[in-house]
Amino acid sequence: MTTLPILSATSEGVVTSRRSPVRVIASLIRNPLDALPPQIYDHKLVYTEFGNQVRLHLMDPELIHEALVKNAAALSKGEEVRRALGPALGQGLLTSDGAHWKWQRQSVASGFQWEKLRGFLPAMIAAAERRRDAWQVGDIMDIGHEMMRTTFDIIVETMMSGRERIDVGRVEQSVTDYLEPTGWMFALGLLKAPEWVPYPGKGKASRAVEYLRSAMADMINERRTSGEERADLVSMLLSAKDPETGREMSDEQIIDNLLTFISAGHETTALGLAWTLHLLARHPNIEKKMLDEFDRVVGEGSVMPEHIEQLTYTKQVFNESMRLYPPAPVITRTAEEDFVLSQHRIKAGTVLLVPIHAVHRHRLIWEEPEKFDPEHFAPDAVKNRHRYAFMPFGAGPRICIGSAFATMEAVAILAVLAKRFRLRNKSETVPEPLMRITLRPKEKLMMRVESRG
Ligand code: HEM
Structure with a gap:
C-alpha cells in the first residue's frame, strides 16, 4: 500500500x-x-x-x-460555526453534531416529506398575494425587506401555525442586528481571542438574541398551556423523543430549533428572491420568457397550487440566480x-x-460564469x-432540510408577484454582495413597482 x-x-x-x-x-x-x-x-x-x-x-x-x-462522519461543524451561530441557535439542528444532530433531524424529517410540503402551497400563494395586494404602481421599496416579510409570514404560518402572535418587524430587525457583527466573530475566532472580548455591535447582537429566544419561549408556553394539538413543527418538537435515552427535548432545545427554523427558513429564501427580482429587471428578455410560461401554465386566472410544479422555467431562473448569489x-x-x-x-x-x-x-x-443565463439549468x-x-443547499447528510420547501415557495412567490407587476431597479449600479453568514446586498435593493400594462 x-x-x-x-x-x-x-x-x-x-x-x-x-x-x-x-x-x-x-x-x-x-x-x-x-x-x-x-x-x-x-x-x-x-x-x-x-x-x-x-x-x-x-x-x-x-x-x-x-x-x-x-467522509461526513469525520467532519464536524467546528469552532467557527459554534462561535458565530451558537449564541443564538445553541445546539439546534443546524449547529449540532453527531448523535444529538441525528435524532433532531429524524424528529422533524416527516415534516418535510413531499406530500406535506404540497399542503403548504395554498399558504405560500396566499402570503404572496397579500404582499402583492399591498403594493401600488409607483411605489418604491426595499425588495429585500418585502421578501423577508413574505417568507417570514410563510415560515411562521406553515411551521408554527400562525403569524399573529409574533412581531415580524422586531424579529427581522433582531436577525439583522445579530448577523451584522458576524465578521468580527470570524476574525476574533481566527485570532483565537477569548469569547468575552468586546467588538462593535456585540451588545446589540446580545439584546437581539434575548428578544428572539424570549419570543420563542412565549410560543412554547402558549402551546403547552392551551394544550392545542396541531400537526406542525412546534408539536413535532414537543413530542420528540431521543431513541437512545428516551428523553424529550428541553425547552432550551426546542427554542434552539424554533429559532433555527425561523432564521434558516426565511432569510435565505428571501435573499434568493430579492437577487432574482433584481436580475430579472436587468434582463427583460429572460423576464419575458418567464411571463410566457405564466401565460401558458396559469393563463388569465390566479396562480394555483397545481401550477407550481409546471413552472419549470421559473425554477430555472431561481436556480440561476442562486448560482450567482448563493444565499448561504x-x-x-x-x-x-x-x-x-x-x-x-x-x-x-x-x-x-x-x-x-x-x-x-x-x-x-x-x-461565461458571470453571465446570468437560466439555460444553465435546462x-x-x-x-x-x-x-x-x-x-446552494449543501451536500451529504447535512444538506438543507428545507430545500424543496424553499424552491416551491420561491416559484410560487415569483409567479404571484411578477404576473401582476413589473419591478424595475431604482439604480443601474450592480450591487455588491456582502457576506453576513448569508449573502446580502451591501446597499438596499430599491425597486419601483410598474404596471404590466
Ligand atoms: C433558498 C433557500 C435556502 C438556502 C440557500 C439554504 C441553504 C442551506 C445550506 C447550504 C445548508 C447546509 C449548511 C451546511 O452544510 O453547513 C442548510 C441547512 C439547513 N437549512 Fe437551509 N437553506 C434554504 C432554505 C431553508 C428553509 C426554507 C428551511 C426550513 C424550512 C431551512 C432549514 C435548514 C436547516 C434546519 C438546516 C440544517 C440541516 C442539518 O444540518 O441537518 N433552509 N441550508
Whole structure:
C-alpha cells in the first residue's frame, strides 16, 4: 500500500495562497467574502495557513462529494460555526453534531416529506398575494425587506401555525442586528481571542438574541398551556423523543430549533428572491420568457397550487440566480479525525471550506460564469454537469432540510408577484454582495413597482 502524503502547502495539485494576516483579518471584518483567497475561482484546491491552523478550500465537485458526502462522519461543524451561530441557535439542528444532530433531524424529517410540503402551497400563494395586494404602481421599496416579510409570514404560518402572535418587524430587525457583527466573530475566532472580548455591535447582537429566544419561549408556553394539538413543527418538537435515552427535548432545545427554523427558513429564501427580482429587471428578455410560461401554465386566472410544479422555467431562473448569489455562500467543517481526500491525508483539526460562491462561478466548471443565463439549468445542461457543480443547499447528510420547501415557495412567490407587476431597479449600479453568514446586498435593493400594462 502506498503512503499518502499529508496535505501540505507543497502537496501536488494544491495551490497555496499567502496573504498578509492583517489584510485577511481586515477583510473578514469588512466582508468575509473578500477574505477568501482569490485563487478559489480558478483552482480546485487552495491551501492557506493562519497561525497554526490549516484551511483547505475545496472547489472541485468530486472532492466536495468525497468530503461532505463520503467522509461526513469525520467532519464536524467546528469552532467557527459554534462561535458565530451558537449564541443564538445553541445546539439546534443546524449547529449540532453527531448523535444529538441525528435524532433532531429524524424528529422533524416527516415534516418535510413531499406530500406535506404540497399542503403548504395554498399558504405560500396566499402570503404572496397579500404582499402583492399591498403594493401600488409607483411605489418604491426595499425588495429585500418585502421578501423577508413574505417568507417570514410563510415560515411562521406553515411551521408554527400562525403569524399573529409574533412581531415580524422586531424579529427581522433582531436577525439583522445579530448577523451584522458576524465578521468580527470570524476574525476574533481566527485570532483565537477569548469569547468575552468586546467588538462593535456585540451588545446589540446580545439584546437581539434575548428578544428572539424570549419570543420563542412565549410560543412554547402558549402551546403547552392551551394544550392545542396541531400537526406542525412546534408539536413535532414537543413530542420528540431521543431513541437512545428516551428523553424529550428541553425547552432550551426546542427554542434552539424554533429559532433555527425561523432564521434558516426565511432569510435565505428571501435573499434568493430579492437577487432574482433584481436580475430579472436587468434582463427583460429572460423576464419575458418567464411571463410566457405564466401565460401558458396559469393563463388569465390566479396562480394555483397545481401550477407550481409546471413552472419549470421559473425554477430555472431561481436556480440561476442562486448560482450567482448563493444565499448561504460558504460551508465550513472541521476534520475531527484524520481522513483521506483523493490522494491526500487530511489531518484532524484541518478546517475545510466549501466556498459555494466560488464553485458556482468557477472558471473550470462554467463557461461565461458571470453571465446570468437560466439555460444553465435546462435539463440537458444539468445532466451533463457534475451534481455538486451547483449546490446552494449543501451536500451529504447535512444538506438543507428545507430545500424543496424553499424552491416551491420561491416559484410560487415569483409567479404571484411578477404576473401582476413589473419591478424595475431604482439604480443601474450592480450591487455588491456582502457576506453576513448569508449573502446580502451591501446597499438596499430599491425597486419601483410598474404596471404590466
Ligand atoms: C433558498 C433557500 C435556502 C438556502 C440557500 C439554504 C441553504 C442551506 C445550506 C447550504 C445548508 C447546509 C449548511 C451546511 O452544510 O453547513 C442548510 C441547512 C439547513 N437549512 Fe437551509 N437553506 C434554504 C432554505 C431553508 C428553509 C426554507 C428551511 C426550513 C424550512 C431551512 C432549514 C435548514 C436547516 C434546519 C438546516 C440544517 C440541516 C442539518 O444540518 O441537518 N433552509 N441550508
